[in-house]
Structure formats: C-alpha cells, structure tokens
Amino acid sequence: MDRNRKILLSILALLVLAVVLAIIDISLTMQSPSRRVRSISSSSIAPGVGVVRISGPIEFAGPADNPFMPRQGAESVLKRLDELMADSRIKAIVVRINSPGGTVAATQEIFQKLMKARKGNMVLVASMGDVAASGGYYAASACGFIMANPGTLTGSIGVIAVSPNLKGLFEKLGIRMTVIKSGRYKDLLSSFRDLGEDERLLLQQMIDSTYKRFLKDVSLGRNVPISDIEPVADGRVMTGEAALGAKLIDGIGGFEEALEKARKMAKLPDDAPVYDDVRSPIEQLFMSVDGAIGRRPALHDMVPLPKHHLLEYRFLP
Amino acid sequence: MIQTLRSLTWLDYYLFALLDPRRLAEAVVRAEPRPLPLGAAVMAAVAIGEIIALSFLSAQTEFFFVKLTYGWIFTFLVMALKVAVLSALFDFSCQIMGCEGRGVPILNVVMFSLSPRLFLLPLVMVFTVFGFAPGFFYVFFSLGFAVWSSLIIIQAISELHRIKFSRALMIFMMPIVAVGLALFFAMVLIGMLMVALVNG
Numbered sequence: 001m002d003r004n005r006k007i008l009l010s011i012l013a014l015l016v017l018a019v020v021l022a023i024i025d026i027s028l029t030m031q032s033p034s035r036r037v038r039s040i041s042s043s044s045i046a047p048g049v050g051v052v053r054i055s056g057p058i059e060f061a062g063p064a065d066n067p068f069m070p071r072q073g074a075e076s077v078l079k080r081l082d083e084l085m086a087d088s089r090i091k092a093i094v095v096r097i098n099s100p101g102g103t104v105a106a107t108q109e110i111f112q113k114l115m116k117a118r119k120g121n122m123v124l125v126a127s128m129g130d131v132a133a134s135g136g137y138y139a140a141s142a143c144g145f146i147m148a149n150p151g152t153l154t155g156s157i158g159v160i161a162v163s164p165n166l167k168g169l170f171e172k173l174g175i176r177m178t179v180i181k182s183g184r185y186k187d188l189l190s191s192f193r194d195l196g197e198d199e200r201l202l203l204q205q206m207i208d209s210t211y212k213r214f215l216k217d218v219s220l221g222r223n224v225p226i227s228d229i230e231p232v233a234d235g236r237v238m239t240g241e242a243a244l245g246a247k248l249i250d251g252i253g254g255f256e257e258a259l260e261k262a263r264k265m266a267k268l269p270d271d272a273p274v275y276d277d278v279r280s281p282i283e284q285l286f287m288s289v290d291g292a293i294g295r296r297p298a299l300h301d302m303v304p305l306p307k308h309h310l311l312e313y314r315f316l317p
Numbered sequence: 318m319i320q321t322l323r324s325l326t327w328l329d330y331y332l333f334a335l336l337d338p339r340r341l342a343e344a345v346v347r348a349e350p351r352p353l354p355l356g357a358a359v360m361a362a363v364a365i366g367e368i369i370a371l372s373f374l375s376a377q378t379e380f381f382f383v384k385l386t387y388g389w390i391f392t393f394l395v396m397a398l399k400v401a402v403l404s405a406l407f408d409f410s411c412q413i414m415g416c417e418g419r420g421v422p423i424l425n426v427v428m429f430s431l432s433p434r435l436f437l438l439p440l441v442m443v444f445t446v447f448g449f450a451p452g453f454f455y456v457f458f459s460l461g462f463a464v465w466s467s468l469i470i471i472q473a474i475s476e477l478h479r480i481k482f483s484r485a486l487m488i489f490m491m492p493i494v495a496v497g498l499a500l501f502f503a504m505v506l507i508g509m510l511m512v513a514l515v516n517g
Contacts, residue, residue, distance in 0.1 A: 005328045008328050008331060009325065012328075014439070022438060027381075029377045030381065
C-alpha cells in the first residue's frame with residue numbers, strides 16, 4: 001500500500017507540474033511579440049497572408065524523420081504550401097528563405113509548386129534572410145516579388161558536384177578498395193580513385209543541362225530573357241544590394257516589409273492577419289528535445305564531405 | 318493535520334477512486350481522515366485543470382488570468398452545486414428503490430469520482446504539442462472520463478447499500494433520465510412559447 005501511495009503522490013506531483021507548465025506556456029505565448037501572428041488552425045476567418053519558411057539545406061527529409069514529428073525539409077515546405085493553397089483565407093504567401101540551396105530535385109519540386117500557386121492567382125513574395133543562394137534563389141525566382149536585406153547573400157546561380165579525392169591518403173595508409181560494378185560509370189565520382197576524362201565529360205554534360213534548366217526556370221519565374229541573367233549566372237554570390245542592381249531581386253527590405261508588400265499586392269488591409277506556423281513555447285521545447293526543430297547541424301552540413309547527392313544547386317563557400 | 322499529511326493515508330481516497338471504487342465507499346464511511354475537504358480539493362483541481370485545458374485549445378489572451386482567478390472560483394462553485402444536486406438526486410433515487418438514506422457518503426463519493434478528470438489537462442497538452450486533433454481528443458477524453466466517473470459512482474453505491482451492480486446502475490440512471498426528460502420537456506415548452514410569441 002505504501003508503495004502505491006508513493007506512486008500516486010508522484011503522479012499528483014506530475015499533474016501539478018503539468019499545470020505549472022501550461023500556465024507558463026500560455027503566459028509566454030500571450031506575451032510573445034508575434035501575437036498578431038496566428039496559426040493556420042486558428043479560428044480566425046479574416047483573409048490574410050500565409051507564411052512558408054524554407055530554412056537550411058533544401059532536400060527531401062532524411063532518416064531523422066519519424067511518424068510522431070512534423071515532416072522536415074522539402075516535404076514540410078510542400079505540405080505547408082498545399083495547406084496554404086487550400087485555405088480560402090490565404091490571399092498572399094510570403095516565402096521566407098534562409099537557405100544555401102540543396103538537391104536539384106527537391107529545389108525543382110518547390111519551384112514547381114510555387115509556380116502552380118502563382119498560376120492560381122496567389123500573390124507570392126519572397127523574403128530573403130541571411131542567405132538565399134543557388135537553390136534558395138531558384139525557389140525565390142518563382143515568386144512575383146523578391147525582397148532581400150542589403151546584406152543578404154544571394155545569387156550563386158549554378159550547379160555543383162563535389163567529391164573529395166582520397167586516393168593519395170588511402171595509398172599512404174595502404175588501403176585498397178575492391179569495387180565490383182555492372183557498368184563503367186557505376187562508381188562515378190568515387191573518392192577512392194582519380195576521375196577519368198570520359199567521366200568528367202559525362203558529369204559536365206549533366207551539370208550543363210541542369211544549369212540550363214536553372215536559367216530557364218529563373219527566366220520564367222522572373223519573366224526576363226535568359227540573356228539578361230546569364231552575365232551574373234556564373235556562380236557568383238552577391239549581396240542584396242548588388243542583386244538589386246543586377247535585377248535578380250525587386251526590392252530591399254526585411255520580413256515585415258515583405259508582409260506589407262504582400263498585403264498591398266493582394267489588396268488586403270494593412271492589419272490583415274499573418275498565418276504563420278506558430279508554435280507555443282512548450283511545442284518548441286518538445287520539438288527541440290527531439291531535434292526536429294533547431295536540429296544541430298550534422299558534420300556533413302558543416303564540411304563538404306561526400307553525400308549521396310550527385311548534383312546540387314547549392315552555395316558551398 | 319501535519320501528521321495526517323505525512324502518513325499519506327489521505328492519498329488512499331484518490332487511489333481507491335481510481336482503482337477500487339468499492340474500497341472508496343468503505344473509506345468514506347470510515348471517514349479517517351475526513352473525506353469532505355479532500356473531495357473538495359478534487360473539485361478545485363478539476364476546475365483549474367478544465368480552465369487551463371480549454372485555454373490551451375483556444376486563442377490565448379490576457380483574459381486567461383481572469384479565467385484563472387475569478388473563473389476558477391466560479392467553475393468551482395458551479396461544480397460544487399452540480400455535485401450537491403446530483404448527490405441529492407442519487408440519494409433520493411436510493412430511497413425510492415428501498416435503500417436507506419446515506420447522503421453524506423454519496424456526496425463524498427461523487428466528489429472523488431471526478432478524480433479521473435485530473436488527467437484531462439496533461440492529455441490535452443500532449444495532443445496540442447503534437448498538433449494531433451486536440452479539440453477532438455478533448456471531447457473524446459471528456460466522454461471517456463465521464464463514463465469512468467459514472468462507473469466509480471455506480472460501484473460505490475452498490476457497495477454502500479450492499480446491492481447488486483445492476484440495481485446500483487438503475488439507481489444511477491434514474492436521476493439522469495429524469496433530468497434528461499425534464500430538460501427535454503423544458504426545451505419543448507420554451508420552443509412552444511417562442512412560436513406562440515412569434516405568431517402573436
């Protein structure tokens with residue numbers, strides 16, 4: 001009996017803790033400066049601006065995905081866009097981009113989804129954060145208006161394939177790899193041997209064709225001829241101010257200015273609500289513990305070690 | 318008082334309410350320690366849990382602090398009234414069925430029968446955090462806990478009066494059906510009055 005009493009006492013203590021946590025969570029949420037921001041699941045019926053965030057490397061979610069957590073990566077962006085497009089209250093979308101780019105397929109899928117929204121008369125405004133380069137810019141080019149901060153790093157229009165050559169190191173260590181393959185190009189970009197000339201040519205063809213697709217899509221999204229973009233589409237990265245001069249973006253400003261622009265373009269009142277992916281402090285805590293949000297960068301995010309992605313629209317400093 | 322708290326015997330009421338309602342009935346009759354303040358504590362805790370759970374689901378404004386203070390007192394008073402009326406009806410129903418009147422133990426049992434509802438807030442919090450239909454699960458768990466509370470009362474009545482479970486179920490259902498019918502006829506009457514007023 002005494003043991004049961006102690007267990008029950010612990011449960012009661014946990015209930016008290018839940019009450020305290022809930023009160024703190026509600027208090028923090030209501031004092032948050034973003035109170036005007038509402039979740040798409042809120043009961044508000046006022047037409048407003050939806051926000052979708054593209055943060056970090058653009059790629060389809062990897063093994064960190066689990067069924068109890070929200071989707072990550074490009075999947076979550078596409079899902080969020082679907083939600084916003086299906087919501088009759090959303091008259092404009094601000095795409096907040098803070099990404100150095102990522103894999104070709106994921107970037108192209110986001111671009112296509114944004115173009116579809118634009119064709120459906122949805123007002124799209126891109127707002128660039130610290131960096132919106134390469135694939136980040138690719139996605140932004142699908143928006144009707146692009147806004148960046150003066151110090152935003154953007155541009156980097158191009159395709160890259162990186163693979164370290166560890167042949168010398170392996171020889172020094174006396175390690176030899178045994179590779180059995182079905183075709184001569186099966187271990188293309190292998191780190192254990194030199195790249196052959198024919199392989200280089202093959203990769204270059206792939207990169208050129210992917211690059212042309214990049215230019216074509218940017219030209220389509222920006223509604224400018226390819227010849228206008230080509231001079232700055234050599235992979236160079238530039239600041240927001242320089243990008244404005246090169247006509248890669250349409251205006252200088254932060255997230256608030258992008259929201260104002262979206263309201264104006266969608267002919268919404270100045271106080272039209274913003275429907276962001278709002279999370280309460282407790283949700284943020286739980287997500288951080290799991291690592292789904294605010295995930296610490298993995299080693300391959302910090303150094304360009306070989307990954308399984310062959311070609312990328314990515315800015316690699 | 319401090320000695321009673323230290324002995325943890327007061328926890329038995331909650332333990333029995335959740336796991337063994339028949340022993341709860343025995344305990345409230347024995348009344349060691351006094352069950353009334355402990356039962357009132359359940360109502361107070363359930364009231365605060367309900368307010369916070371509902372606030373968690375709705376838009377969060379400064380009105381939350383009003384709900385948490387005055388709202389809590391109001392909810393507690395309404396709950397106390399509800400518990401008192403229900404207990405009186407259950408006792409009345411017992412006497413109709415030929416059992417002796419045991420108003421005070423039934424009142425205590427009804428108060429402790431609210432204990433399962435204490436788990437509503439943490440459950441709502443979990444479903445809100447994971448964004449998985451918290452509104453639906455609030456209603457779902459509320460109904461589930463209502464059934465659990467009913468089972469506690471029925472078993473306790475059965476034990477208090479040494480009667481079969483089926484008879485205790487009848488005693489429990491009689492006031493519920495009576496109140497339901499009364500509300501139904503009241504609604505019909507109000508509807509008829511409204512129609513009469515509209516037609517002049």
